[in-house]
Amino acid sequence: MAKTLDAYANGLRDTRVWRSVFRGGRGPNNLRRSLAVQQNVFLHLASVKISRRSLAFRTTWFLGTLSLGTFLILAATGILLMLYYHPSTPQAYADMKDLQFVVSAGVFLRNLHRWSAHAMVFLVFAHMFKVFYRGAYRTPREFNWVVGVILLLVTLLLSYTGYLLPWDQLAFWAITVGSNLMSAVPVLGAKMRFLMLGGHTVNANALLRFYVLHCVILPFAAAVFLAIHFWRIRKDGGLYTSSGDSHE
Amino acid sequence: MSDQAPRLAAALDSDSRRTPLRVAFVTRRTSPQVKTYDDPAVMTYPEAILRAVVAVQILTIALVAISLLWDAPLEQLADPMHTPNPAKAPWYFLGLQELLHYFPPVVAGVMIPGLVVAALVVIPYFNINIEAEGIWLKNRGRRLRIFGLVIVAFSAVMVAFQVWAVLIPTLLIAAAMLLAAASPPQPPSRFRRWLVSKPVSYWVMTWFLVQAVVLTAIGTFFRGPGWSWVWPWRS
């Protein structure tokens, strides 16, 4: 009867069921810590050991981690918001009002989605500048820098396509001006605009295309390039840490 | 035995008498792989994983607090028959929209963003971005001449189009670079030493960053109806 919580937890970990799911071993030893990373499908992209310098706050300011964090918050809140949103005109605007006044926690979820989106754009830019200023784009990390620029563009496109979805005045005219900028591209501009909007003006077709881009195509592209981005970090020898006497 | 010196040829050999040991001189900053310090490795779990978790937790708390306090904007239903005044893009495009005020859409909307993206992509492939020495420490005279030419030509174009928002930050950065150029070889103050040590890539990127911030700030705070200039504390 005097068993502590710890003892119960250890007992749980000794059961056959637990050990069939989690194959990490027992005890405060480095073998268990290694297996925790290496045997985990989500974490095994990372190396089992990591340089202490790369963990310091002043090395990266954790901007890459925070960008990924905002992306996950956006994915979670976005999926929830999708359950109450119809991408048709003018129903979309009515749904925004519903989210604000009728749906439980609707206003909170929408706010979180919006502010996280702004935060993500800011953090991705900050991450890019920090990587540049500490020289982490140099050989052998050139291609990872290029993948990072692609991710920056995907982030901006995600923000741009999401901007139209509330279907309010702000959304409609921001996208109208943006699509007219696209038609300024020489030769192919008008055709590109027609394809992007699915028509000649910003109307129901445009909303649906932007919705599919925002919720399916671009997040999928982001996931693919994120995987490449993390893989390249691993293959390039981990995060770049400058040699001792730099002026950081 | 001929009188000529033996031809040097590359060889792989485990006999260290026939193939002498190699001595390599590694000059400063030639390879990011050369370690000059002791860098212990620690276990990813828990060190890295838990740090990442805490960082994301702090981020989440901050964003949740902001979301509870401030509402995202929602204007009236989209109306193709009425353009709001002013019609502003999201904040990260306001810098571009400010440029649209000065240049035609082909330039400000297509060329400049295109050039910026292309420039970003090719950064790591140019040697001048790899060098980490101060800009004026090598080829000083030649670089000063190129610098002068670029600044004068660029400023002339900005004056011609009356783009003060670009001209003023450019001149400020150029002044800082000239201050670095005018410093003696062993500058007295720490700030001067730091300024002198900055390479070309640093100056160009800093110029870009300052420019982006200034243009975005103008587009956000200083532009009102009809994209006219407003003082934000007066409206």
Added chain:
Amino acid sequence: MSKEESRREAFVKIGVGAACVAGCGAAVFGYDFLSPNVLYEPSPVVSVGKPDRYPAGSVTQDLQNGIYVVHGPEGMYSLSATCTHLGCLTVWKADLNIIACPCHGSKFNEQGARIAGPAPRGLPWLRVWVGDEGDLMVDRSTTIPPKQFLRT
């Protein structure tokens, strides 16, 4: 190279070539698919009512259709109300006798000519004619050279 290796190379080439053809075909079909064939947009040709609805010297902005109907001294004509800069909707300022765009400050005169602002051209003139039932018809998809007036 032995006969077997060159045969293998030949097959590889045929395979890659076929994949390229399939890829190009997929691209063409994809582009065709993405380009809508039916648009549920209103017809560009609109009727704006009988000509005598527009008194002489008047500039009427038809918000619904995004055009101006003007009855000038030389006759009637129609201008597109979409600013030629970036597509914002212009407004007619009767007190100032100009057409102004709220987005970046472009200004046009009654005949659509550009007075000020970043707009690259004047407002386009649209084709007008009197229809079968006596209504004034405007084709918003067809521009005509300026100063071609319709006398009624």
